[in-house]
Amino acid sequence: MSETDCRVPVEKLRWVCDPALFNFKTTEEIANLEGNITQDRALAAIEFGLGMSNNGFNIYLAGEPGTGRTSTIRQMLKKFVKDTCPPSDWCYVNNFHTPDAPLAIALPAGMGRAFAADMRELLDYMRANVPTALESKEYETNRVSIIERFQERNGEIFSDLEQEAGEKGFALQRTVSGLVIVPQKEGRNFTQEEYEALEKDEREKLDTVGRELTEKLNDALRQVRENEKALRDALAQLDRELGLSAVGHHLNPLKEKYQGFGKVQQYLEDVQEDLLLNLEDFKPQVAPPQIPGLKIPKQEPTFERYEVNVLVENNPDNGAPVIFESNPTYNNLFGRIENIMQMGGMATTNFTLIKPGALHRANGGYLILDAREVLINPFAWESLKRCIRNMEIKIEDVLEQYRFMTVVSLKPEPVPLNAKIIMIGSLWIYYLLYYLEPDYRKFFKVKADFDSQINRTPEVMQDYALFVAAHCCKEGLLPFDPTGVAALLEHASRLVEDQDRLSSQFMELSDLIRESSYWAKRGGAQVVDRSWVKRAIHEKTYRSNRIEERIQEYLAQGIILCDTKGSVVGQINGLSVITMGDYTFGRPSRLTIRVSQGRSGMVNIEREVKLSGPIHDKGVLILTGYLAGKFGQEQPLSYSAHICFEQSYEGIEGDSASSAELYGLLSAFSGLPVKQGIAVTGSVNQHGQIQPIGGANYKIEGFFAVCKAKGLTGEQGVIVPKINEHNLMLSDEVVQAVSDGMFHIWSVSQVEEGIEILTGVPAGKVGEDGGYPEGTVNFLVQKKLKTMLDNMRKLQLQDKEGKDEPVKLLE
Numbered sequence: 001m002s003e004t005d006c007r008v009p010v011e012k013l014r015w016v017c018d019p020a021l022f023n024f025k026t027t028e029e030i031a032n033l034e035g036n037i038t039q040d041r042a043l044a045a046i047e048f049g050l051g052m053s054n055n056g057f058n059i060y061l062a063g064e065p066g067t068g069r070t071s072t073i074r075q076m077l078k079k080f081v082k083d084t085c086p087p088s089d090w091c092y093v094n095n096f097h098t099p100d101a102p103l104a105i106a107l108p109a110g111m112g113r114a115f116a117a118d119m120r121e122l123l124d125y126m127r128a129n130v131p132t133a134l135e136s137k138e139y140e141t142n143r144v145s146i147i148e149r150f151q152e153r154n155g156e157i158f159s160d161l162e163q164e165a166g167e168k169g170f171a172l173q174r175t176v177s178g179l180v181i182v183p184q185k186e187g188r189n190f191t192q193e194e195y196e197a198l199e200k201d202e203r204e205k206l207d208t209v210g211r212e213l214t215e216k217l218n219d220a221l222r223q224v225r226e227n228e229k230a231l232r233d234a235l236a237q238l239d240r241e242l243g244l245s246a247v248g249h250h251l252n253p254l255k256e257k258y259q260g261f262g263k264v265q266q267y268l269e270d271v272q273e274d275l276l277l278n279l280e281d282f283k284p285q286v287a288p289p290q291i292p293g294l295k296i297p298k299q300e301p302t303f304e305r306y307e308v309n310v311l312v313e314n315n316p317d318n319g320a321p322v323i324f325e326s327n328p329t330y331n332n333l334f335g336r337i338e339n340i341m342q343m344g345g346m347a348t349t350n351f352t353l354i355k356p357g358a359l360h361r362a363n364g365g366y367l368i369l370d371a372r373e374v375l376i377n378p379f380a381w382e383s384l385k386r387c388i389r390n391m392e393i394k395i396e397d398v399l400e401q402y403r404f405m406t407v408v409s410l411k412p413e414p415v416p417l418n419a420k421i422i423m424i425g426s427l428w429i430y431y432l433l434y435y436l437e438p439d440y441r442k443f444f445k446v447k448a449d450f451d452s453q454i455n456r457t458p459e460v461m462q463d464y465a466l467f468v469a470a471h472c473c474k475e476g477l478l479p480f481d482p483t484g485v486a487a488l489l490e491h492a493s494r495l496v497e498d499q500d501r502l503s504s505q506f507m508e509l510s511d512l513i514r515e516s517s518y519w520a521k522r523g524g525a526q527v528v529d530r531s532w533v534k535r536a537i538h539e540k541t542y543r544s545n546r547i548e549e550r551i552q553e554y555l556a557q558g559i560i561l562c563d564t565k566g567s568v569v570g571q572i573n574g575l576s577v578i579t580m581g582d583y584t585f586g587r588p589s590r591l592t593i594r595v596s597q598g599r600s601g602m603v604n605i606e607r608e609v610k611l612s613g614p615i616h617d618k619g620v621l622i623l624t625g626y627l628a629g630k631f632g633q634e635q636p637l638s639y640s641a642h643i644c645f646e647q648s649y650e651g652i653e654g655d656s657a658s659s660a661e662l663y664g665l666l667s668a669f670s671g672l673p674v675k676q677g678i679a680v681t682g683s684v685n686q687h688g689q690i691q692p693i694g695g696a697n698y699k700i701e702g703f704f705a706v707c708k709a710k711g712l713t714g715e716q717g718v719i720v721p722k723i724n725e726h727n728l729m730l731s732d733e734v735v736q737a738v739s740d741g742m743f744h745i746w747s748v749s750q751v752e753e754g755i756e757i758l759t760g761v762p763a764g765k766v767g768e769d770g771g772y773p774e775g776t777v778n779f780l781v782q783k784k785l786k787t788m789l790d791n792m793r794k795l796q797l798q799d800k801e802g803k804d805e806p807v808k809l810l811e
Contacts, residue, residue, distance in 0.1 A: 703716075
């Protein structure tokens with residue numbers, strides 16, 4: 001195959017988008033049309049995940065940043081939840097039986113706020129009406145009547161006892177220690193002397209009567225205590241009846257309103273009971289005694305226990321909630337219990353200070369999280385797994401186990417979890433979790449894989465036009481005409497280095513839209529056309545290519561050696577790609593190969609000094625296999641070959657230079673010079689087939705810049721693998737140079753094609769005798785290897801003969 005046959009036609013050097021594909025004058029005409037750039041594989045996975053209601057079928061959106069993962073899931077969820085029913089409201093109320101364990105109550109969407117308002121109205125009613133009822137004349141009359149009745153009963157008991165004691169010569173008297181029975185004589189108490197002067201029988205009789213009366217006194221006191229208890233019960237019953245009459249008017253309608261909500265009914269019963277037991281709290285409080293110079297605040301009873309903490313409130317007119325939590329800390333995800341600091345440094349809390357997390361707000365809907373943010377926040381990932389596993393959201397003090405002292409806190413009742421968790425992250429994080437986290441595959445069974453490339457079809461191209469129109473309309477940018485959209489699509493194709501695909505790195509494309517609009521406005525244009533898109537690309541390159549320009553200067557000045565004219569044996573220009581953060585460019589690298597007689601075989605100098613990676617080392621070792629298969633079938637190979645990247649002071653990785661190294665080897669063995677105006681890229685296998693590489697556009701443009709700086713001759717160019725032709729999206733300058741015949745691009749599929757272009761000598765095909773046609777590259781290589789082998793054999797024979805000679809001793 002001749003050198004001309006391998007040239008890549010100009011029309012294949014880049015894909016050019018035809019603006020006639022778009023039937024609009026500017027994107028303003030289509031700004032209101034709906035459309036988005038979708039990825040079928042990812043969309044199918046998302047639809048499946050959203051449709052699966054079983055536990056564990058949560059979704060992981062995998063892909064590179066800027067591929068539209070977040071915007072896609074938001075748009076899909078917006079449509080998906082439009083016709084769904086809103087989830088329940090969730091409230092926390094006081095647990096009157098166990099105050100440190102508040103109760104969680106679910107109500108239909110919109111009823112949580114109404115329930116809280118009803119309880120506030122009940123409390124306001126009680127605070128306004130109970131004190132009035134307690135101070136009413138009817139209540140006071142009934143209270144006094146009850147007290148007087150019991151007092152009369154107690155008076156009768158003591159009056160009967162006192163009368164009986166008087167008849168028996170005793171009296172009922174009150175002392176410091178209480179009521180006692182004492183004997184009487186002539187209307188006065190017995191003295192000790194008078195008592196001791198009595199006869200023994202009289203004293204015993206007196207003591208017997210005294211004991212009997214004392215027992216009756218004890219019975220009377222016991223009966224009085226029972227009466228007092230009955231009085232308290234009667235007064236409590238009076239208060240209860242009063243309370244029931246006051247509470248019932250307001251509480252009974254609530255019970256009817258929330259009929260069918262068993263938990264609410266039980267809570268209202270508990271509220272009624274607590275209100276009736278604490279009616280005294282509604283009475284006006286007496287101010288505490290004041291100390292001169294110190295104002296003591298009036299202590300008012302708190303009624304917070306009757307309030308309702310509406311934790312989550314959903315709009316009944318909306319569908320299921322979609323929550324995106326950008327900062328998934330433990331508290332932001334699972335809620336928290338706040339505290340109030342009081343005087344003296346004491347912290348208090350109650351159920352009204354329970355605050356919801358993103359899981360509470362997304363309950364019954366969808367929660368979107370960034371995978372990396374979840375993993376770097378302490379306790380977030382483990383607690384999220386626990387919630388999914390137990391299907392409940394538990395609010396806990398996560399730092400409790402790390403404190404030196406245990407503080408009193410609440411243990412709110414867990415809320416049942418029914419939410420779809422959607423995590424967004426890179427493929428690297430996905431595989432990390434999949435293989436190293438045993439529970440991950442149980443809880444996130446659906447992966448939506450977002451590709452960074454999309455097949456270019458007419459439909460997709462129209463979607464890109466809508467994408468541009470939507471951005472311009474949303475952000476107030478200048479509209480694009482068809483040539484501007486076409487230039488954007490060409491750049492999208494260049495980003496992925498594929499003429500049949502477009503980049504789905506929408507973040508970069510959005511930036512290009514904004515920058516193009518900026519330069520167009522600055523230039524006074526009303527519409528963004530192709531020239532402004534090209535200007536934006538050029539300006540972005542200029543902002544980032546300082547290092548590339550410096551390297552190009554060194555190449556042009558000869559500080560970095562690179563010949564672009566003439567021919568040299570064993571020397572060839574390879575091509576490499578350098579990535580500096582947000583900017584990538586290509587630069588040529590001189591490779592030199594020296595061969596000699598020996599047994600070392602292939603020596604990779606980069607490997608010897610540990611400047612090469614394993615892939616590069618593999619590429620060099622493949623050359624040994626190629627030479628052995630090509631020239632070692634009839635004879636053993638005996639040679640030493642040293643391969644080196646000149647002026648390389650950093651690590652080298654990749655096998656894209658292996659074909660250049662092989663061409664240099666063939667030149668060194670054959671003695672045929674290689675054209676220095678031609679650079680080479682491509683990997684090679686042991687059969688001599690040229691394999692594809694990456695970064696073809698950057699490599700070609702990097703070598704073209706050197707040739708341009710040193711002067712284009714019309715004989716310069718780059719050899720690329722045949723299979724990389726569809727990856728060519730070269731700059732306008734390179735395409736124009738090729739069109740003018742000042743630069744060339746060749747594509748080859750076999751080593752033989754490349755060496756013929758580089759040397760101008762046919763490679764030669766093996767004959768039936770195992771030899772190659774005289775004068776061909778392979779013939780010269782085979783001849784050189786045979787000569788080396790013969791020389792090595794002669795040297796071995798001489799060494800052997802020299803050892804067999806007898807040693808002559810000096811006399």
